[in-house]
Amino acid sequence: MPQNDTHKRESWLKRGPGDFQLLSFMPLFIVAAYWIRAEAVLFVVSFMFPLLLAFQELLGRNNAHQTAPLSEDMRDPLTGLANRQAARQRLTRFIETERNTGRETATLHIDIDRFRLINERYGMETGDRVLAEIGDRLRSCVRDNDLVARIDGDDFALVLNPIRKADLAIAMTIAERVRAAIDHPFSIDHVTCYLTCSIGICLSGRAPAQDADSILASAGIALDLARREGPNATRSFSPKMRREAQKLHHLSSELEAALENGQIRPFFQPQICTDTGEIAGFEALARWEHPENGLILPGLFLKAVAATGRSDRLGEVILYHSLSALKAWDRAGFRVPCVGVNFSSEELRNPKLVEKIKWEVDRFDVAPSRITIEVLENVVSEHDDDVVTSNIRALAAHGFNIDLDDFGTGHAAIANIRRFAVNRIKIDRSFITHIDSDAEQQAMASAIIRMAESLGIETLAEGVETIAEHGRLAELGCRYIQGFGIARPMPFEDSIAWLTHHREKLAKGAPPVSKAG
Secondary structure, three states, X not given: OOHHHHHHHHHHHHOOXXXXXXXXXXXXXXXXXXXXXXXXXXXXXXXXXXXXXXXXXHHHHHHHHOOOOOOHHHEOOOOOOEOHHHHHHHHHHHHHHHHHHOOEOEEEEEEEOOOHHHHHHHOHHHHHHHHHHHHHHHHXXXXXXXXXXXXXXXXXXXXXXXXXXXXXXXXXXXXXXXXXXXXXXXXXXXXXXXXXXXXXXXXXXXXXOOOHHHHHHHHHHHHHHHHHOOOOOEEEOOHHHHHHHHHHHHHHHHHHHHHHOOOEEEEEEEEEEOOOOOEEEEEEEEEEEEOOOEEEOHHHHHHHHHHOOOHHXXXXXXXHHHHHHHHHHHHOOOXXXXXXXXOOHHHHOOOOHHHHHHHHHHHHOOOHHHEEEEEEHHHHHXXXXXXXXXXXXXXXXXOOEEEEEEEOOOOOOHHHHHHOOOOEEEEOHHHOOOOOOOHHHHHHHHHHHHHHHHOOOXXXXXXXXXXXXXXXXXXXXXXXXXXXXXXXXXXXXXXXXXXXXXXXXXXXXXXXXXXXX
């Protein structure tokens, strides 16, 4: 097909249905004029119709130009697309437009299936260029006044400018256009790769509440369901999903107050040395103590944190409480070497993260080595953003320890472990359960431990529940462990009593790990 014809066809597809509604009345005017034999009417219609079309086109252009250009802090530095914050703001504006005009919008949440394999096979630089091209292809799928955003890593969003009736058929048409664009081979530096994508759709009228957070969260829920169906799937948010979305929306609406009034704080889970049984540190795990619903585990409320863009604020709260705990343990006479604090990919992409963490540590007069930065393995393996790379390197250079969390569940290469100056890898609990009796588990864990030893990196096993598991890990050379067999995560006020009891157990020669249950 000639290039000009293709461009014309794509321009036609990019027009919203509302752009052609005036044209649809033309046959009615002509038939009516013919029926009443009104030549004058035919003349008026023929003369006025081009003017009306031009007027409508002018209105459409004006509407398109109402969108202000994005400022630098609203752009993703890699692709030049809008970022999550810009998507939320634009969607909020679109919703206001809906209230005034009765039009509707829709949001598509797009995840590139198994994108981490591109980074693993071809390198981060190639992955960067593929992401940039994905952004260009997504722009070609929508109109100029629609918004294309890079939400996080290989997650993108399309926020459609409000039209007179945004129905599922229109959204599915755009989704198919997106899938076709991503299906086309990517050729980067003589490398050809093939990708697919999963898509979640939410029409604004179907969301539990008419606000940006609710619509984005609902599109995310639909995307989660699409992922479960396998690669290249599309799901639309439906009333059946409303209950989970409403729960998420209610949590989102209460999140800001919960972060400020102390409902959300860390629970601390101890880590011990397999050689001595001594405390090696604690991991700070975010928990929400809701005044009505009780303890809310992170599996649910962290979705609300991500949907509302509050990851940075959550990180600030957890770090503050962790530093406060270190000072309190010192005053009580307990030697707690460090506290591990988890940082999300969104936080690691904040250019001011290192400065912020260093300022907090200096304010509390705590050595950087007493804070361990815990980074999920998929952040290291998937994120090729220069800000992520420079932040992790800078934190290591300032003396903070770097733990690679949930090791074994992703695709982190050895080169990436060394590139990010990782001090310790945390072996995922899926490799630890029944390690005392399962030969395959022993072989897998042993291979990870030997690899870490060859790189001069420490290992910590997560999810240890029994004395037998503890013993087997010690035999394999894993130096640190944590899990329910040692202690469940506890609020700070319970930690002093636990530390006292643990010290007494060690003095009596009792094992630091109890039986499961």
